Amino acid sequence: MILSGSTILAFIIFHILHFTVRIHSGLAEIGEKSPYDMVIAGFQLGWLNALVVLFYVIAMTLLCSHLSHGVASVFQTLGLRSKKASELIHKLSVGYAVVIWVGFISVPIAIFLGFVK
Numbered sequence: 001m002i003l004s005g006s007t008i009l010a011f012i013i014f015h016i017l018h019f020t021v022r023i024h025s026g027l028a029e030i031g032e033k034s035p036y037d038m039v040i041a042g043f044q045l046g047w048l049n050a051l052v053v054l055f056y057v058i059a060m061t062l063l064c065s066h067l068s069h070g071v072a073s074v075f076q077t078l079g080l081r082s083k084k085a086s087e088l089i090h091k092l093s094v095g096y097a098v099v100i101w102v103g104f105i106s107v108p109i110a111i112f113l114g115f116v117k
Contacts, residue, residue, distance in 0.1 A: 011059035
């Protein structure tokens, strides 16, 4: 949890620098365009954007691992976890995390591969 939590913090800082402060030169040139245009420019094909996409995928993977643990822990905290329900809770928490993971990584990957313009 310490590793994934630290990575999530690094991701939040990077995400703010990337899209709010616009440290990426391609985003700085956009000006006051829509958030859609910023996301497209932030993930389009290019070697630097390949690193950005890779970082987003790694960060989302660790975030969803962290999320899976957190969802399962909620049931423990509320006293709803028993030996009988433990396997179901584990499957639900992993399934929920996988759905979130696929949703969040699909955006940068689709833009980088040119499916979204």
